[in-house]
Amino acid sequence: MKKRKSVTKSSARIRRIDENEVENAPQKPLPKRPGKGAASLREVGGVAAKKSAKAKVPQPVGDRRQTPLPEAHPKPPQDDPRAAKRLAKIMAGPTYKSAADNDPDFLRHPLTRAVRLQLDYYKPEVLMREHRIEGTIVVFGSTRTPEPKAAKRQLHQALAAWAAHPGSMKLKLEVERSERIVEKSRYYDTARKFGNIVSKAAANKAGPRVVVITGGGPGIMEAANRGAFDAKAPSVGLNITLPHEQYPNSYITPELCFQFHYFAIRKLHFLLRARAMVAFPGGYGTLDELFETLTLMQTRKIKPMPIILVGESFWKKVVDFDFLVEEGVIDPEDTNLFWYAETAEEIWNGILEWYHKKGEPLIGRDPLAAEPIQA
Secondary structure, X not given: OOOOOOHHHHHHOOOOOOHHHHHHOOOOOXXXXXXXXXXXXXXXXXXXXHHOOOOOOOOOOOOOOOOOOHHHOOOOOOOOOOHHHHHHHHHHOHHHOOOXXXXXXXXXXXXXXXXXXXXXXHHHHXXXXXXXXXXXXXXXXXXXXXXHHHHHHHHHHHHHHHHHOOOOHHHHHHHHHHHHXXXXXXXXXXXXXXXXXXXXXXXXXXXXXXEEEEOOOOOHHHHHHHHHHHOOOOEEEEEEOOOOOOOOOOOOOHHHEEEEOOHHHHHHHHHHOEEEEEEOOOOHHHHHHHHHHHHHHHOOOOOOOOEEEEOHHHHHHHOOHHHHHHOOOOOHHHHHHOEEEOOHHHHHHHHHHHHHHHOOOOOOOOHHHOOOOOO
């Protein structure tokens, strides 16, 4: 069994940067975009569609990705100089070791799969009970949505590359993608603020806790954990082992940062204590968790709870729920399983109002004991 490279060696590769140097570093102006010689992203797609009447079958993707996923790299030191130290502590902690992955070879035998499933379930369950975590607010969203300053830095790099090769359509499209990421980076701040609001308003040191729980990765998930970190409150991260190396975000409470072997058990723990789900703009992973939860609520396999889709314009473009109703594939009442919001205050106040209308406590007490937040 191969030994994992030590966290110390991984951390040593991360260049330490003085915090004052980061904050006072001069901002380079963005290079000007080249002229309007190339077609836009939509125009390119339209031309391609006209050239071929039938769908093109893409070349099968390889076993290894060409572009590393965001979680394949730790948070850059220029964004947070202290992140490397916290990350080293998290990854060296006992809770981050996967019970199913780091036990003796016998556990890998096909006949011990049931044991591995139990270990994957029991380890987080035991520790969350020990930390008195009774309820969670689940936050999902894209790992590709960085904080605004990082998004602007990526755009700066994309513009510089395109300026050096103005005839490159690939670089032009990368600039357009980067511009959209900058626009969506505001959701990082929204998720961070929401995590902070939840952590402050729902804290109950004497009894059971309501905490933020995420998938433990970068982007929106990092932002929600970071909001709790700012409030000096605990938050949970449920990571998953993948074929490539990855890093959890450094804002998760070390004792509550878990790594799962099985997606199914990870999904179970997302919903086992869930009191609300907040979905920010995201991709396959976000859509997977959202629609699985909507299906479980639609069929009443789990009790209904608030589901908030953040960014109405994004979600209405991604999924036309009214069309699904018109086509008769879902019922009108199924659109009452969720609602839209834009700000952290709207999300939190909506959750409180939902439980007030339901006549149930958010967690072990009057839901309005936590005061609504003024925008």
